[in-house]
Amino acid sequence: MNVSVLGCGRWGTFIAWYVNKAGHDVTLWGRQGSKNLQVLMDSRKNDYLTLPDEIELSHSLENAVTSAEVIIISISAQQLRSFAKQLSQLNEIEGKTFILCMKGLEADSGKRLTQVFSEELGKSTNVAVWVGPGHVQDFVNHIPNCMVISSENIEITKKIVQAFNSDLIRFYYGQDLIGNEIGAATKNVMGIAAGMLDGLNYSSLKGSLMARGTREISRLVRAMGGNDLTIYGLSHLGDYEATLFSLHSHNRKFGQMFVQGEDFGKLAEGVSTVKALKELSAQYHVELPISDAIYEILFENKDAKKTLEDLILRPVKFEF
Amino acid sequence: MNVSVLGCGRWGTFIAWYVNKAGHDVTLWGRQGSKNLQVLMDSRKNDYLTLPDEIELSHSLENAVTSAEVIIISISAQQLRSFAKQLSQLNEIEGKTFILCMKGLEADSGKRLTQVFSEELGKSTNVAVWVGPGHVQDFVNHIPNCMVISSENIEITKKIVQAFNSDLIRFYYGQDLIGNEIGAATKNVMGIAAGMLDGLNYSSLKGSLMARGTREISRLVRAMGGNDLTIYGLSHLGDYEATLFSLHSHNRKFGQMFVQGEDFGKLAEGVSTVKALKELSAQYHVELPISDAIYEILFENKDAKKTLEDLILRPVKFEF
Structure with missing residues (x-):
């Protein structure tokens, strides 16, 4: 499956590494001027891991989004609304599945991140969250953990779990999106x-x-x-x-x-x-x-x- | 109030120290041959604290029990049944309040400690448990914590909390003896x-x-x-x-x-x-x-x- 990861901080870069290891074709996106992406482009490394060559690194949001079936977002939670507005300008986002990996709530409104996201993108995209414990430092040292995928649609949840489950991260089906988002934040x-x-x-x-x-x-x-x-x-x-x-x-x-x-x-x-x-x-x-x-x-x-x-x-x- | 503490290990000795600080007259009992009691008799100290002189140290179970209105037990949980049998031989135990400070269950039967205790002593005594977090090492360094008193009789629970509450240990009323005992063990x-x-x-x-x-x-x-x-x-x-x-x-x-x-x-x-x-x-x-x-x-x-x-x-x- 083609998967793009938007955001190349510690966690986004780990997710790109992990999803690639799970057998998918991965593009990792960072905004123009992102220091993290520049370092990865120069060395293919950050403080925690080395990215294999087959992971594509990109500054083009449009390419990253249009080329992928599943898009994982790992940016600052408080920037999600403006980022989602940007995404909503792109063509071909209908029917795609977005997974939010941040743990937060919109500070001013108290809204959950899937609410913020759906308000900006409408209901034509699927949105799920990926939450639960786990340190990047541990995962890259082969120490496994259990995490949760949650959405309002159990079929989407199951599809994501099936695609990304591994011996390193054992995913559970979240059954309560409100509880999982509030809990994670x-x-x-x-x-x-x-x-x-x-x-x-x-x-x-x-x-x-x-x-x-x-x-x-x-x-x-x-x-x-x-x-x-x-x-x-x-x-x-x-x-x-x-x-x-x-x-x-x-x-x-x-x-x-x-x-x-x-x-x-x-x-x-x-x-x-x-x-x-x-x-x-x-x-x-x-x-x-x-x-x-x-x-x-x-x-x-x-x-x-x-x-x-x-x-x-x-x-x-x-x-x- | 006259309070006796039966058992002079780390926790029993701390409880004697604490209950004395809370304003009560305290006797600390240890069995004949107890090394812990001998050390306390010789130096009034153990690895964690120094006992004030007004705490009486005793080998006499009969004196410790008969002289006290409230008796706190802090021995090995697996020895509680035989110890309770011993207590049941004593005169004047009716109407007294016993507080169990151990966290355990009877290994062979799965019974809760208040069950074991009541089976041996009958229903004429009151029995409560004192459970919850807290390290002796922290308490003696003036680091407070919250703990729980639980029994089947809320009046007994309240009486114990009122007698022993302090800035160092903030007691809550336990409302579910089964849950508190199973939880603590x-x-x-x-x-x-x-x-x-x-x-x-x-x-x-x-x-x-x-x-x-x-x-x-x-x-x-x-x-x-x-x-x-x-x-x-x-x-x-x-x-x-x-x-x-x-x-x-x-x-x-x-x-x-x-x-x-x-x-x-x-x-x-x-x-x-x-x-x-x-x-x-x-x-x-x-x-x-x-x-x-x-x-x-x-x-x-x-x-x-x-x-x-x-x-x-x-x-x-x-x-x-």
Whole structure:
């Protein structure tokens, strides 16, 4: 099958490498001026892996999209709307299958990424998400993991799983797109919270954070019409190791450096998700105390130590 | 209030220290010949803390029990039945409140510890459990955590929480004794599994383990008549940080050393729990694939790497 991967950051480049290994013809696209693509064109390498010669590298969005049956998108989540507008200008996108590999929500609207995508491209394309745990660093060292493909159409989901399943990534069929998208995005917020706890020498409170965090997001998913058990599956709880505990996790690291007064150098995706959750909390009338606390620390200069102590050690007597 | 703590290992000694700090008169009991008690008598210290002089150290079980209104038990879970038989011989135990601080199940019968206790002592005593996350090493360094008190009588639960709550340990009322006891015991099995993954360089599969492990035990709790959400609270998921990720965790360490062919020096409590789960799986007709896999590795010489790969990477297509 012809597959194009749009976006050549750490994760997009890994996906191109992986999909090629799974037996497909792959084009990896980067925008004009992309440093990542230039490095790949010059050396066919990045910090994590070497791309085989048969993967085509391209600056032409039109070629990448028109030549492929399945198009995988791995760009910054907050840029998805403008990028989707660009895609909608192209010919021949009808009937194609797009897979979104980002974990985020639109910051201003709280919308899920498949919603954003469908609003811009209409309903004539198929859209799915590819979420769940896994570090690029591990995969390239042959350490396998389980991930999830989810869409509103089980036939599309099955087709994608069949095409991309391997010993390295064992895919499950997602059965709840709302839950899988909200779960995948919000685990980054818990990652920031975990990093803050690490930075405050409160790592042992990450247990309470996991119990409370899953419950909080589960309530939101239910209010949004999803299945409240989805959060306890791979897309959210199953991604906690990679996000709340791993040294590789950007969101955890961001939270840790934030409370230590250091500069992470860029915003972690969970920062935008915290904004989106403020929106969703209001829209669906669901209290999100952990997300609110992180919002107050990040955007309202509340003291992290006191805010997290009040949050996790506050006198709530009953657990549920 | 007069409180006695029976058992002077790491956790029992900490509890005596903690309950004294919470304002109670405390007796700490150890059996005749206990090395731990001898060290405490000689130096009033162990590897973790120093006991204040007002804590009484005693070899007399009768004195410890008769002098106290609340009696906290922290011994090996597998010795609880014989110990409870011994207690049942004593006078004046009626109406007293016993709190079990161990996390385990009776290996041969699969029975919960409060069941074992009540079978031996009858119904004339109150029995509760004290479970949830927290490392002695952290508490003595003033790092707080949240824990759970659970019993079949909410008034007893409230009385215990009121007596022992502090800034260091924030107690929640457990609302599901079955779920809290099964959850607390079985997190040790997940701890062994996590350690095995660590030892096999598969730490990144701990995310999948968490998602699958909680679900497996949740199904068991429901079959046993408990609430299937309890597992996602403090007693089980909330204890995963301390058990699946912490270097302090005995069960995790045991699993890691086991697959590395090293000797941990003793059996971790989760080993007995795996046996108990075999029993419960049969009694309640609930499949427990993770627990079964650990059983096969520990007791049937199955290869750990292959067994865990088959378990976690097996082609189960739907998550739920």
